[in-house]
Amino acid sequence: MPKIIILNVGTAHALGDHTSSTHPITRSGWRHAWFAERGDIIVSPVAVDGDFLRYLAGTMGFDPDTVTVLSRERLVTDEFLMSDDVLGELGELTADGAAWQLMPCFWTQGVADLAARLGIDSRAGLAFAAQRGSDLLNRKTHFRQFAAGAGLPLPEGSVARTPYELARAIERHLPLTGTVIVKQDDGAGGLGNLTLTRGETGPLPGSRETLKVGDDLPALADEVWAALADELSHGLVVESYHSSTRQFYLEYVIGDDGVPTFLDSGEIRLRPDADPGSTELVWVGLDIPAALPPALSAQAVHHSLRLAELTAQVGYRGHINIDAIATASGDLVFNEVNARWGGGLVAHDICERLLGSGYADRHVAATVRDVPPAPLDAVLRTLREERLHFSRDSSEGVFVLACDPSLVTPMECLVVGATRDRVREIEAQLRKALA
Amino acid sequence: MPKIIILNVGTAHALGDHTSSTHPITRSGWRHAWFAERGDIIVSPVAVDGDFLRYLAGTMGFDPDTVTVLSRERLVTDEFLMSDDVLGELGELTADGAAWQLMPCFWTQGVADLAARLGIDSRAGLAFAAQRGSDLLNRKTHFRQFAAGAGLPLPEGSVARTPYELARAIERHLPLTGTVIVKQDDGAGGLGNLTLTRGETGPLPGSRETLKVGDDLPALADEVWAALADELSHGLVVESYHSSTRQFYLEYVIGDDGVPTFLDSGEIRLRPDADPGSTELVWVGLDIPAALPPALSAQAVHHSLRLAELTAQVGYRGHINIDAIATASGDLVFNEVNARWGGGLVAHDICERLLGSGYADRHVAATVRDVPPAPLDAVLRTLREERLHFSRDSSEGVFVLACDPSLVTPMECLVVGATRDRVREIEAQLRKALA
Known part of the structure; x- marks a missing residue:
């Protein structure tokens, strides 16, 4: 079943400018092109570079020419999705009788409207989405209310x-x-x-x-x-505010049957900015899976599943991420929920497709978001020369997750290895090779 | 178990002026004094007239001197509840070691804080209330989202x-x-x-x-x-907007165990204003129970219970009212939910206490909200003279639900009889007697 991957990243976020596609969070959306499989359509706020598409299709093993990217260099808002231009093009592209699926980052009203217009309206959760139901979940205030009701430990x-x-x-x-x-x-x-x-x-x-x-x-x-x-x-x-020893997330997808399936967990890596005057830490990336001590892990799964089930009962269908920390005293505390793709979902998807389900018991994946921008062909050449690129034989190495052809946004890589130490080792080699 | 009846009516409502206690909706809150039983405390935005308290206590059969009314002639906001003055007085009044219960109209953050301060914090739902969880439910936008998720028929x-x-x-x-x-x-x-x-x-x-x-x-x-x-x-x-043949509500209370109990249903009576220039209809009162045709009734109970159960799963404990209409074409459509006491709850409470549970299978109750204001003693004298006052022997007659000593707000009466026709007959006699 081919799918329409809808990168409506940023539309429900407070990015300030609501139509431009130049915000770093929007541009980092390139990584989501990795969700593509044979025959898919990607509706994207930014054009996807042809070389990049060929690279990822080659890595995943499908013909890049079967994938269509629909972009007008502006944010994928509900209004954009329902414009005559986009509706017309999607209508033509999906007029092949195939059982098209939608895979949006956010299940917005516009996505529900689009589903109805394209005749993909049998999916559960669309009535909830049509009433902007995700807004119920993607609010910090509501999170505290739902989490308190579900009995999650909160600050x-x-x-x-x-x-x-x-x-x-x-x-x-x-x-x-x-x-x-x-x-x-x-x-x-x-x-x-x-x-x-x-x-x-x-x-x-x-x-x-x-x-x-x-x-x-x-x-x-x-x-x-x-x-x-x-x-x-x-x-x-x-x-x-509690200082934390671990900051992590757990991600679920709630199926049409209302049952949450656990997908992945990860830890957030931060480091001080090189600029001593910076007021915030730099987000280095995610370490997948989260390496939690056993009791904390059991508590985290137990409580996050309760919230995921509540979310399903409320009517939401789709991806959901639940963020938590371990405090300095070892306590589990939940921070927020996001009813959308998590930042680590695409890494999970790549690993599962290439390494099989349960990969997280045998492998560690790390996204690295702060690699200085460089031309894709040069980076790929270096990766090959240094034998750093991902190899199916060794089941380790580096992927270029997202790459800005205009060399403005930092490059994002995915590093896979057998252990976290090994992943850090490869990452160090990567940084050295690209320096 | 004595209770603290908290008339925080209007605090979560858009009444414009948020501190004055002169708004008609606030003043109609007098009717809630009927919730009182022996030993209770009423925290009220308006003083409760001593004659009125004696009248209702005499009708219900308890000593009015055991009831304390705490009022400062201002709205019962969260800030008011947590003021040193109110906390001090409630602390003294509840220092008797009894197992005090809270009975607020709205389960607000201030009510949760009050419960904690008075040591009444074992009740389920307080953690949800402390995070303003009721706000999740008392929003028209959220209603459409929850109801869509629960599969209720909506316009x-x-x-x-x-x-x-x-x-x-x-x-x-x-x-x-x-x-x-x-x-x-x-x-x-x-x-x-x-x-x-x-x-x-x-x-x-x-x-x-x-x-x-x-x-x-x-x-x-x-x-x-x-x-x-x-x-x-x-x-x-x-x-x-659908024109309706019936506008009705179903009311539940969600217990500490999270199980909704059905309480009462009622139909809303409206009439054109005597002033032809008025832009809105006059709310005459409620007819309890709602007299719905069998299939519509089953659908209404089925769907409203689903929503009540969802509300319980979300974490709310307390009263919940679900409003619906039957359209001209006979369809059931839900309009809104309110996580608070319904307007008919006090009538239900009086009937259940005086006529027994299941009273609605043998009796009909009607609130009448548009009776011209008159002094209570004169009204009661007239009711007795005309043999219109409620009699335990005949199980029919009139109660004065709310009565404004300053004769500003209309009087509200409750009329009980064996059938709706009989209730209308008594109501006509009442209006004639007081004319």
């Missing part, structure tokens, strides 16, 4: 709907650890989070900047409110 | 988050019936709803005003957006 915290409530909530949750995190309702990747502390104001995981809490809390609350609240926001989340 | 419609989306949604949903209803996310009692039509602009059930749809749809959408969207709103609901 001490609450929901604030006005600057006054924000000041009260900061006052209330600051004493526990001396730091609170304030989360934008609809933020992505920590871009919408600020930390407020009575201690040092250095960069902290999950936060774009750490501010000092002084004597004038109402003024600080007003400042934070102005920075984070927006027209579509339902409020802000305020939580006691 | 054709969608959720709009911007004036642009509103215009598109009106355009989309207008053709089906020639009229759409636009619902404020957080409105109460139809106060936040507008109907837009290509037909006649007379008053319609569930709408505060009907506007004409002309040629300039974007301008109309801007006007409606400005009228209905507010700071806390997440968006507006737009639905094809």
